[in-house]
Amino acid sequence: MQTSLIPYALIALLAAAPAEAATAYVTNEKGNSVTLVDLEKLVAVKTVEVGQRPRGIVLSKDERLIYVCLGDDDTIAILDAKTLQRVGELPSGVDPEQIRLSPDGKLAFVANENDAMLTAIDLETRRAISEIPVGVEPEGVAVSKDGETVVNTSETTSMAHFIDWRAKKVVANVLVGARPRYAEFAPDGKELWVSSEVGGGVSVIDAEKHEVVAKIGFEVPGLAKEQIQPVGIRFSPDGKFAFVALGPANRVAVIDVASRKPIKYLLVGQRVWQLALTPDGKYLVSTNGVTNDISVIDIAAEKVMKSIPVGSFPWGVAISSQ
Amino acid sequence: MLLAAPAAADPLEVKIGVLRQVHSRETVSLLDIPAADDFVAGAKMALEDNNTTGRFNDQTFSLLDAKVGAKEDPAAKMDAMIAQGVKLFVVDLPPDQLLAAADHARDALIFNAGAEDERVREQDCRANVFHTTPSRxxxxxxxxxxxxxxxxxxxxxxxxxxxxxxxxxxxxxxxxxxxxxxxxxxxxxxxxxxxxxxxxxxxxxxxxxxxxxxxxxxxxxxxxxxxxxxxxxxxxxxxxxxxxxxxxxxxxxxSWDPSHDLWGANQLQNRFFKSFRRAMIERDNQAWTATRIIGEAVAHSKSADVQTLRAYLRGPDFNVADFKGTRLTLRPWNQQLRQPILLTDGRTTVSASPQEGYQHQVSELDTLGLDQPETKCKLP
The missing domain is CATH 3.40.50.2300 (Response regulator)
Structure with a gap:
């Protein structure tokens, strides 16, 4: 009996183990905490309290610090990535939700929903260095790879504002579907993808011409179209596939970038918000707000391999290579 | 300013007329006594939102406000607004006055943000009336x-x-x-x-x-x-x-309560409180939604022409973001805004319908109210 079991156990282990170590940091919106998940062993290691209503989360370029937007504390907490101890704060303004860093890791961009401004914060001095007026309820932020262009989406204005960062000037305003919540540049930098939570689709914008060149819609059999509310977007490192979290549709859409068509819908936990890739590009993690877990997706197999319980109402996720 | 320079020479100007009744101050709760800017405050809030968007689109929105007395024919007040270029009205009037307004200005669009009566959506429906408030x-x-x-x-x-x-x-x-x-x-x-x-x-x-x-x-x-x-x-x-x-x-x-804070609603609550120093009540929210619908239609169709706007609103591309966890669209057969119904105890949002499990072939929101097969409304 025993001898026959061992090979099976080995196979199962081999199939599940990622090639490289990685740690996911998950914000729990109602848990007021961050959960640290070991993506090698696929287990939650610990959960620590961080403050009120944590949502957006990002790692510093050197992966030594984590920045966590604390909406109800009106601040961004800086945590030590190892100890999860708070080591400082960033001046975020009221109710910060999302944060993005410049490619050189020196600046953080934060949208301030209440005063329709995009704020840039110098991470060394931890001071706000500039503010740019944008649309009503600014939300998503994306930065081009060269750091020259910053894009902000405004939820009520339903636009993506392209900002020439050197000139600190809005150079284009592109109308997209209702409540644009998240923006992401394709790896080659030629396109910006914007998800519209209420509009229910993704607008593909030519990053140079500032024009919508395609709109991607989603259809899941048996689901009403109102349930499809796209939020987080991520691209595979080779740029061939895009992944879109569909909110209360409880699925992550896999999109073939070349044809701009959804090719698969992966069933994850309920109310999927944000996504992150492991540094080796093998796994995708989704945060599932209502089921209090994250789903780990094997990208090559296009399969959900594990759900890992985290804190209450997980929202944001960042992954380090440590 | 750091904003992009306007592309066209002449901005598109959109004038919106607000027609509103003065609600009774005889309420059981002191908290329900209407404010002086009841209803119109919501339209003003949305106007601000429309204008922020308009800055980027070269569109400007303005608002004219008139109170209509009980039993007063709204025609005279509408004519004064029409003379100033108003073709879009956001209205909180009882059904008879609403219909009088609709029939007085057939080339205008009327957004019913007050009357909950089924009949204005059914046997007495009008092609130029859109209903943003949910019916009884x-x-x-x-x-x-x-x-x-x-x-x-x-x-x-x-x-x-x-x-x-x-x-x-x-x-x-x-x-x-x-x-x-x-x-x-x-x-x-x-x-x-x-x-x-x-x-x-x-x-x-x-x-x-x-x-x-x-x-x-x-x-x-x-x-x-x-x-x-x-x-x-x-x-x-x-x-x-x-x-x-x-x-x-x-x-x-x-459709709204000052305590509603789900699905990002506290953003709107905060902005409203900051502007008007009071909480947003349901009538304010109705006016906000109607005025935002106008803003969305103008922004996306790049026009203030009444027929263009009507076609856009009735078309497949229209939807508007409110703060009820789902997109709001229109029922084409009677031009009623589909929307969840919030259930509130006045302190928190207890639930929102449709409830899970009530299925519908078109939209689960159509499990609420009269559905297409039951409608008595025939629109051209």
Whole structure:
């Protein structure tokens, strides 16, 4: 009996183990905490309290610090990535939700929903260095790879504002579907993808011409179209596939970038918000707000391999290579 | 400013006319006394939102506000606005005045953000009227779905003595039939007149309400239909039997409440409070939604032409973001805005209907109110 079991156990282990170590940091919106998940062993290691209503989360370029937007504390907490101890704060303004860093890791961009401004914060001095007026309820932020262009989406204005960062000037305003919540540049930098939570689709914008060149819609059999509310977007490192979290549709859409068509819908936990890739590009993690877990997706197999319980109402996720 | 320079020489100017009734100050709760800028404040908030978007689109929005007296023909006030270029009206008027307004300006678009009557959406529907406020049937169904989920199936219905109360009572009777609830008894609460405030305290109400509600057959929940704001607010905690109250008091179906903070709603609540130093009530939110719909239609169709806007609103691309967890679209057959119904106790949002499990082939939102097969509205 025993001898026959061992090979099976080995196979199962081999199939599940990622090639490289990685740690996911998950914000729990109602848990007021961050959960640290070991993506090698696929287990939650610990959960620590961080403050009120944590949502957006990002790692510093050197992966030594984590920045966590604390909406109800009106601040961004800086945590030590190892100890999860708070080591400082960033001046975020009221109710910060999302944060993005410049490619050189020196600046953080934060949208301030209440005063329709995009704020840039110098991470060394931890001071706000500039503010740019944008649309009503600014939300998503994306930065081009060269750091020259910053894009902000405004939820009520339903636009993506392209900002020439050197000139600190809005150079284009592109109308997209209702409540644009998240923006992401394709790896080659030629396109910006914007998800519209209420509009229910993704607008593909030519990053140079500032024009919508395609709109991607989603259809899941048996689901009403109102349930499809796209939020987080991520691209595979080779740029061939895009992944879109569909909110209360409880699925992550896999999109073939070349044809701009959804090719698969992966069933994850309920109310999927944000996504992150492991540094080796093998796994995708989704945060599932209502089921209090994250789903780990094997990208090559296009399969959900594990759900890992985290804190209450997980929202944001960042992954380090440590 | 750091904004992009406008592309065109002449910005598109959009003028919106607000026509509103002055609601009664006779309310059971002090908290429900209407503010001086009741309703129009919501339109102003949305106007600000439209103009922020308009900065980027080279579109400007402005607003004219007029109060229409009870029984007054709105024509004169509309003509004054039309003379200034208004072709879009956001309206809070009772059904007869709403229809008078619609028929007076057939080339204009009227956004009904006040009248809950089924008839203006059904047999008396108009091609130039869009309805942003949910009808009585939508509200009653929204509450009914939740009560059925809660398995509170036996309803004790108490209806006020005014015509609007009776229409609301009918909506609950219809909802009971639709969802399989049982109305164990219907009782009428006569409005005998008199003011609401009293320096003599709560003595009379405290004795009156238990007596009024006694000797009812076994029931799970008392449903009050009191649009006239006469008695429902006195029912919770005062019923003869220890039973919850719903409808016009207790658990209330609504499209907005000052306490609603889900799905990003606190952003709107904060912006409103900052601008107007008071909480956003349902009427403000209705005006906000209607004015935002105009803003969305103008931004996306890049036009202020009435027929272009109407076609856009009726087309497949239209949807608007509110703060109820889903996109809002229009029912093409009667131009009613599809929307969830919030259930509030005035302190928190208890639930939002449609409830899980109520399926529909088109949209689960169409489980609320009269559906296409039942409609009496025929639009060109």
């Amino acid at each position: 049937a939508m509200r009653a169904d929204g509450l009914a779905e939740y009560l059925m989920w809660k398995q509170w199936r036996r309803w004790f219905l108490v209806v006020g003595s005014h015509p609007d109360d009776k229409l609301l009572g009918d909506a609950y009777v219809r909802a009971a039939r639709k969802f399989g609830a049982k109305i164990v008894e219907t009782r009428t609460f006569e409005d005998t007149g008199g003011g609401r405030r009293s320096d003599s305290g709560v003595v009379q109400v405290q004795r009156q309400m238990p007596v009024f509600t006694q000797k009812a057959p076994d029931y799970d929940v008392l449903i009050a239909a009191d649009e006239s704001n006469v008695f429902a607010g006195y029912l919770p905690y005062r019923t003869w039997d220890a039973r919850p109250v719903a409808g016009s008091a207790g658990l209330m179906p609504t």
